[in-house]
Amino acid sequence: MPHPQAPHPLPRNTAAVSAFAGRTAVVTGAAGFIGSHLCERLLDLGAEVVGVDNLLTGRLDNLSHLCPADGFRFRTDDVVRPFTVAGPVDFVFHLASPASPLDYARHPLATLKAGATGTLHALELAGGKHARFLLASTSEVYGDPLVHPQSERYWGNVNPVGPRSVYDEAKRYAEALTSCFQRAGDVSTRIVRIFNTYGPRMRADDGRAVPAFIQQALAGEPITVAGDGSQTRSLCFVADTVEGLLAAAAAEHTEPVNVGNPHEITVLRLAEEIRAMTGSASPLAFVPLPADDPKRRCPDITAARDHLGWEPVIPLRDGLRRTIDWAEKHFPAARNTATA
Numbered sequence: 001m002p003h004p005q006a007p008h009p010l011p012r013n014t015a016a017v018s019a020f021a022g023r024t025a026v027v028t029g030a031a032g033f034i035g036s037h038l039c040e041r042l043l044d045l046g047a048e049v050v051g052v053d054n055l056l057t058g059r060l061d062n063l064s065h066l067c068p069a070d071g072f073r074f075r076t077d078d079v080v081r082p083f084t085v086a087g088p089v090d091f092v093f094h095l096a097s098p099a100s101p102l103d104y105a106r107h108p109l110a111t112l113k114a115g116a117t118g119t120l121h122a123l124e125l126a127g128g129k130h131a132r133f134l135l136a137s138t139s140e141v142y143g144d145p146l147v148h149p150q151s152e153r154y155w156g157n158v159n160p161v162g163p164r165s166v167y168d169e170a171k172r173y174a175e176a177l178t179s180c181f182q183r184a185g186d187v188s189t190r191i192v193r194i195f196n197t198y199g200p201r202m203r204a205d206d207g208r209a210v211p212a213f214i215q216q217a218l219a220g221e222p223i224t225v226a227g228d229g230s231q232t233r234s235l236c237f238v239a240d241t242v243e244g245l246l247a248a249a250a251a252e253h254t255e256p257v258n259v260g261n262p263h264e265i266t267v268l269r270l271a272e273e274i275r276a277m278t279g280s281a282s283p284l285a286f287v288p289l290p291a292d293d294p295k296r297r298c299p300d301i302t303a304a305r306d307h308l309g310w311e312p313v314i315p316l317r318d319g320l321r322r323t324i325d326w327a328e329k330h331f332p333a334a335r336n337t338a339t340a
């Protein structure tokens with residue numbers, strides 16, 4: 001039974017759907033944007049889910065519709081400290097980390113620790129339980145990429161001391177740690193490099209372009225476009241991203257794999273689209289580009305298609321419609337600034 005508050009029917013475009021029934025999954029970062037959708041989908045597929053979160057950037061509201069009767073348990077835990085859960089565990093999905101540029105600027109040390117020590121503890125939990133481990137990595141490991149689109153073979157162009165480095169380098173270290181456990185044979189691991197994901201439950205104030213533009217458009221405030229808006233983003237709807245995570249966890253492919261939508265759009269076009277879809281009269285306001293802002297990001301998803309049988313199925317307009325519908329009920333009508 002889909003959860004009554006699920007914002008839309010979820011796509012079933014992978015063979016992964018049978019892998020989770022009757023299994024137990026731990027999701028770190030469960031109270032966050034992607035984590036809460038992942039918990040919901042795992043429960044829909046018949047899994048027991050233990051959500052772990054310290055509520056640094058997530059909200060219990062995101063999980064308030066999930067309850068023990070559905071097979072859901074929640075623990076307030078900081079993964080930077082060793083943690084365990086009672087009983088058998090089959091999968092550990094490690095998503096705990098601040099993820100938006102504003103969040104990791106606010107919490108730089110916590111971001112480094114979540115990626116480093118937090119990942120170590122999540123791997124140790126998986127090792128102790130003989131569970132499969134999945135790291136939610138990021139396209140940020142490619143930095144400001146010099147090749148387009150980015151395939152998993154590209155090693156990236158990352159500034160190790162710039163303001164984004166606390167996130168980029170923490171995730172690169174997390175990938176190294178995960179690969180180390182895989183090579184040693186201690187844990188069966190998966191690494192998913194998630195590209196920009198959007199959808200219901202993003203916070204209006206998290207600084208990323210989609211929620212910021214929607215918030216500004218709904219409030220009738222100027223829509224703040226960074227630079228001249230010619231930089232591109234590839235936006236994947238959250239239900240597609242969640243299917244990608246599940247497909248990766250269920251597959252035998254252990255190399256890093258990109259999960260994202262290869263459809264590229266300029267930030268300016270995105271602002272115009274959101275303004276039109278909300279029926280807003282907001283003007284566009286051009287603001288300085290943040291430091292180390294990537295000019296182009298576009299995933300090569302050949303590996304996901306070949307090894308996971310996954311590709312996104314939700315067109316941008318449909319995803320934006322669902323996100324705007326949700327935001328109309330949940331966003332405060334206050335001013336915001338986009339940095340993504």
Ligand code: NAD
Pocket residue numbers: 028029030031032033034035052053054055056057058059077078079080094095096097098099100103114118136137138139193194195196197198
């Ligand atoms: P989010 O901020 O909404 O969720 C992250 C969750 O992790 C929050 O609930 C937060 O409270 C929790 N958390 C942070 N530090 C923790 C700690 N030490 N212990 C326990 N919980 C902790 O972010 P999101 O967008 O849902 O991202 C989830 C994951 O996906 C992150 O690992 C992020 O790096 C990755 N990712 C997201 C995107 C995207 O576009 N949203 C893109 C690439 C990668």
